[in-house]
Amino acid sequence: IVTSGGLCPGINDVIRAIVMEAQHRYGVHTILGIRYGLEGFIPSYDHEVVELTPESVSAIHEFGGTILGSSRGPQSAVEIVDSLERMNISILFLIGGDGTMRAALKIHEEIKQRGLKISVIGIPKTIDNDIPFITRSFGFDTAVEKATEAIRSAHTEALGACNGIGMVKLMGRQAGFIAAQAAMALKDVNFVLVPEVKIDLEGPRGLLAALEHRLQRRRHAVIVVAEGAGQDLVPSQGTDASGNPVLGDISALLIKEIKRHFKERNIPLTLKFIDPSYIIRSVPANSNDRVYCGFLGMNAVHAAMAGKTGMVVSKMHEVYVHIPLHLVTEGKKRLDPRSNHWQAVLESTGQPVSM
Numbered sequence: 001i002v003t004s005g006g007l008c009p010g011i012n013d014v015i016r017a018i019v020m021e022a023q024h025r026y027g028v029h030t031i032l033g034i035r036y037g038l039e040g041f042i043p044s045y046d047h048e049v050v051e052l053t054p055e056s057v058s059a060i061h062e063f064g065g066t067i068l069g070s071s072r073g074p075q076s077a078v079e080i081v082d083s084l085e086r087m088n089i090s091i092l093f094l095i096g097g098d099g100t101m102r103a104a105l106k107i108h109e110e111i112k113q114r115g116l117k118i119s120v121i122g123i124p125k126t127i128d129n130d131i132p133f134i135t136r137s138f139g140f141d142t143a144v145e146k147a148t149e150a151i152r153s154a155h156t157e158a159l160g161a162c163n164g165i166g167m168v169k170l171m172g173r174q175a176g177f178i179a180a181q182a183a184m185a186l187k188d189v190n191f192v193l194v195p196e197v198k199i200d201l202e203g204p205r206g207l208l209a210a211l212e213h214r215l216q217r218r219r220h221a222v223i224v225v226a227e228g229a230g231q232d233l234v235p236s237q238g239t240d241a242s243g244n245p246v247l248g249d250i251s252a253l254l255i256k257e258i259k260r261h262f263k264e265r266n267i268p269l270t271l272k273f274i275d276p277s278y279i280i281r282s283v284p285a286n287s288n289d290r291v292y293c294g295f296l297g298m299n300a301v302h303a304a305m306a307g308k309t310g311m312v313v314s315k316m317h318e319v320y321v322h323i324p325l326h327l328v329t330e331g332k333k334r335l336d337p338r339s340n341h342w343q344a345v346l347e348s349t350g351q352p353v354s355m
Contacts, residue, residue, distance in 0.1 A: 001052065003066040004037035004096035004103070008127045009142035010285035010293040012060040012067055014095055017297025019057045025298075026305050032087065037071030037096075038103060041083040049087070061290060064282045072099070072240065077106040084111075084118055091119045091304045097126040098329060099244070101312065105325040108310040119304045122312035122325060123296050127281050130175035132333045133323050134314050138293045140178070142286045143171065147182035150276040151224060155188040158220040161270035165211070165221050165258065169251045169275045172226030173244070176335045179226040180345045190214055190221045191351045193250075195228035196335045197342075201257055208261040210352055215269070225251055227277070251275070295320060 001018055003011055015033070022028040034040035035047040050056075050068075060067050084092060084107075094104045101122050108120040124131045129140045147170050154166025170179045176194025183189035191207065191214075193199055200206040214221045227247055234248025255273060262269045285293060292315070299320040300313045311322045335342060346353060 002034040008139035013293035157272040163269040193229040
C-alpha cells in the first residue's frame, strides 16, 4: 500500500479497510506499507518498509493524515517495478490523486511489458473532487463540513462591524467544488469565486462594484474564494515537483484591491481573512466519508483478488465500479459554469452571473 500527494481526510480509513479485508477475508499473510509515497520504492531514498497488520492499523482511522507518509514528484516506473519484483509483491494499491494515477498507469504498463503477474489497483484521492469519472472522491464530504465552520466564523466576524467583510480561502486548485458546495451548505455566502469562472474586478458589473452595492444594502458580506480562482490576475509562479502550477496568491490581491477601492471612496470597512486549508485536509474523516472509505478499501481488495488490474475503484449510482486507469488520467473534472449546480450557487448567494 502506498499513499502519495497531498493529505486528505480518510486516507487512514482506506489503509485500514484494505488491511482488514485482505487478511480477514482472503487470508493474505503479508501486507507492506511503503513509506513516503513512491519515493519508498526507490533504494536511494532509503525509506523503510513497514509491515501492516490488523493490530497496527486498528485505530488509525481516528487520526487524520496518513500513517505511511506521502511525497510528490515523479519517480522511475522501471525502478518501482524492480522493487516490486525484488520484494515479491503481487498486488499494489496506490492511494492518490491524478498524478498518482498517472504514475499507476506507467507502473501498470511497465509490469505488462515485462509479462509480470502484479495487480495495480488505484483508489482515487483528491480533496478537490476533480478526477474524471469519479462522482465523489473520499474526503470531499469532510472538507465541505469543515469549510462551513470557517464560513460561519467569517459571517460572524462580518456581522460584528459596520461594513464588515469576511473572506474565506478554500482549497480548489483547478476546480471550485468545495467552495461551491460549502457556500450552498451554509447559505451565508454572498460571493463565490472559483477557477472555472473569470473574475472581473473593475467596471459596473465587476466584483468591487457588486461588493460595494452589497455593503450599501446590508452592511456586511461574506466572500469565499477557491485558491485557484483568478490566476490570470496574479503573476505566474512556475511549477512544483509534480509539474502542477504553483498558484499565485489571489486572496492577497483581492484584499489589496478591496481596501484600495473603498479607501478611494472614503467608505470605512473591516475585513477579516480566514485560511483553513491545512486544517481542512488534515482532520480525520467524518462519518459519511469513513463509511465510504471502508467500502472503497474493501472493493479494491475484491478487485485485486479477482485478478483485476490497471483500474481504480469508485462509486457510480450507488454501485461500486471498476474504471480503467487511462480514463481517469485524461484530464481534470471541473465545475461547469453552465450547469444547474453553478446556477444553484448563484441563486444561493445572489451574486451576479458574471463579475
